[in-house]
Amino acid sequence: MDPTHFVHINTGSTEPIYRQLIEQVKRRVAAGQLKAGDEIPSVRELAQALAVHPMTISKAYSLLEMEGVLERRRGLSMVVAAQHRKAQPTADRVELLRPTLEKAAAEARQLELSKAQALQLFKTILDEQAP
């Protein structure tokens, strides 16, 4: 797998880089883009591709392993764990979006936006970035 396109990171965020990596890998596994047995880039490859401290990558990988998303093969390479054979049902994938939307909802309330105004923006953004 090409490590430069495996994940991307945002600097300047309140979310630590290792957390961003974890959430992105989980979403890609949930969507079925990454499936059981798929090999993921090594700590070295990803640290170099992203120009990120290797400990940040290994911290993310260890936590993904503990949560059963990844598993360690004999040797050093990590693969997507066996139970993730196909994409998760839609309902489960929708749930993964909840924390982000809860945060957005809290901010919308602070800004005193109406439900319709906030939804309109979300719809516009979805349309803009549709492939």
Next chain:
Amino acid sequence: MTKFPHTDKPTAEMDGIQLAYPKGPAVLDGLDWQLVPGQVVGLLGRNGAGKTSLLEVLLGLREPQAGSVRLFGQDVQRLDDATRARIGYVPQHNDLFDGFTAEHLLNYFRSFYPRWNQAKVDGLLSRWDIARDKPVRKLSGGQQQRLSIIRALAHEPDLLVLDEPVASLDPLGRRDFLRELVEQVLDRGTTVVFSTHILSDLERVAFNMAFLSGGRIVLQAPLDELLEEMRLFTGSPAELARLGLAPLKRTPLEAGRERVLARLPAGRELPAGVQADAVNLEDLFAELA
């Protein structure tokens, strides 16, 4: 102070450093600092906070009025040659010899070091577009700075000190440079101290952040931990006091309110009048540096 595993003897130890310039106030005022192997530490501080002075004291280039500095267990003023060869330094203003060509300059430095990675030198000279046969004074400021970085990386140091090294690198050049740093850490467990105002670069490569303010390192911790645990609380001083916070910084606001930077108290409900906002590195810099 950090949770970083102290697996080995510290690379650098500074104790009770006191530094003032003639007739000036103290620049470093009882400063203590430790660096352990494999750590990449981002040094953050305002202009004039004394970052360059601190790095010069660390390297033994400037003698403090009081305090001790030890590198690899040796007094910095009495380093033996083998230990000296384990250190790399990119100063803010390059100290290259103007009349030499890049090639002569690097060959000259090569003679001082037991280890020298010529393949890395050749690769970087080509990638970073530095003419080997031009006198250094005819290179642009950016090319001189890149040459200074190559010189510091060539002997694969175990301690690498970078004082604003990337000011004249473009974003791609900076990324390339950060990759070199990551490779040093992966291959050699190099300890890196990195001072720069480009926070996005620090966020990537520096696992730990050190904030210099008032002549001391006021906080050093892994950035992950700071982002997860630190919050900016706003509320009335009475409400904030009830939370039992250990404030790192308090700022009075209008209408008798106060803003406090502190760790989020575990398992405590926030009173209705208190707001707690997550912080990013820029917020931490603004509050602590």
